[in-house]
Amino acid sequence: MKRGMWGTIGGVVLGMATVGAPAVAADAPASTVVGSVAVVNDYLFRGLSQTNWKPAVQPGIEYDHASGWYVGAWGSNISWLSDASTDAAHISSSVELDFYTGYRGSFAGDVSYDVGIYEYYYPGSYPTGFTRPYTTEVYGALGYKGVTLKYSHALTNLFGFTGSKHSAYVDLSYNVEFSPGWTLNLHAGRQKVRHVAGASYSDWKVGVTKAFDHGYSVSLGYYDTNAERSVYTNADGHFVGRATGILTLAKAF
Template structure:
């Protein structure tokens, strides 16, 4: 996902990248700046649910920012496992937004367009977002909301996971919306090179599998959370995080075999896991 889509990974796998040019020849900030990062994570989790079949993923992105606060960027990751992404089995996110100071913090509003190049175009969808962050001493707090209006990619097209595995649409063309509320906290531990980080989020959405057996909120309403820490050396950041959801095996049963590791009818790709990530900023 994007640096917004994965609040967990944004904090733990994709750190804020270094600005390519910090000043002009006359020591004024440049009108445009470019930042980016590339890294690997042991599992690509989107709001607590694995998008890489509990296998490693290579991810990266680049952002161009204007001094006015306007920015645009792209972010990409490989995919695998549940659902049928098709094509390159790749997610490519297009992001645009605006940042501005507000009440001693920073307000960030924008839109993410999730696409799957060469594959399942019915799973493409747009999601506007807003987040407010502020810092007090060594602590940084962020609150965010993402609301995707009604779209076919968010509709429940299958009654069960078995229907999805067989390719039998029970409600083709169904549309739904999705709301995600989340909060993040980071705390720089004094006297150490470590920053402790925490995340909690709640999804309300389609309650089933959408076109090509994918879903943003596969059980309709659920919590996800994480707790971890990272450390940075030069332009490298190493992160560890424990990630989990409250989606139980019983609650997810009707989604199988599409909502399972390797689409084999067993396992739960929304279960708890330890994420390990390494990213390089440029």
């Protein structure tokens, strides 16, 4: 699952695309379509590997209306569901498709806000009795001068955890340009999984992004979690919450 938001990679890229858009008259704001495609050496969502430490390709597109309303879609290859397959219970899903809509704006000068709903969808076949991983979250965020605090609340079971409705994720991030084209990326998050012993955990990140002309960027980040090995070790015996480095190559359009 994007056992995270398109915010970690895609959001940064879309943000750069929006910043790079042509200026328009103040009394005639333009609606825009922005997007990106990224390649990563490992797809992490909320600190957990979704591809068992293998590369992923991640396209995304978003329509931003002049009013502040937006709608978008994002996708990636994954393996965390098929990794859980057994001879007796086969799971075929290998793709994540995300759909979202919301409203963003600002007030009091430098304070920004963003509210919306996000759907994580995993097409494929599942064995009888398997709790589907499809997840719907509502979210709200406030930002001020590079600092963003975001809260996501699950309206459904969370990524296949039975009985986990109303789980929540809190994300605190700080992104600041410290030199022309260079951005420092800091993040700390807390995933609360309701009614599932040992499934709640924290994750964090330190990274840097270098922006180039024509929408290209390169990001390098160090990620880690305190997730329980007994809960987040896959069928191959790999702990998906271990410390790791992620390299991202992206192109905004």
